[in-house]
Amino acid sequence: MPQLNRLAWIVTVGICVITALIMLISGYTGYAGVTLAVAVAAVINLF
Template sequence: MPQLNRLAWIVTVGLCLVTALVLLISGYTGYAGVTLAVAIAAGINLF
């Protein structure tokens, strides 16, 4: 079960990073920053 939890967090971080990149390209810098912060917060759970 721990491997499944880790995989779920990796997917969450990856999706947040992709979303932040799309938002940044679209010009939504504020939302991209918030999404990046969420990705970092989710990434803490990987350690």
């Protein structure tokens, strides 16, 4: 079960990073920053 939890956090981080990149390309810098902050918070749960 711990491996499934870790996989879920990795997927969450990946989705947040991809979303932030799309927002940056679209010009939504503020929202991209918030999404990156969420990704960083999710990375903390991997350790």
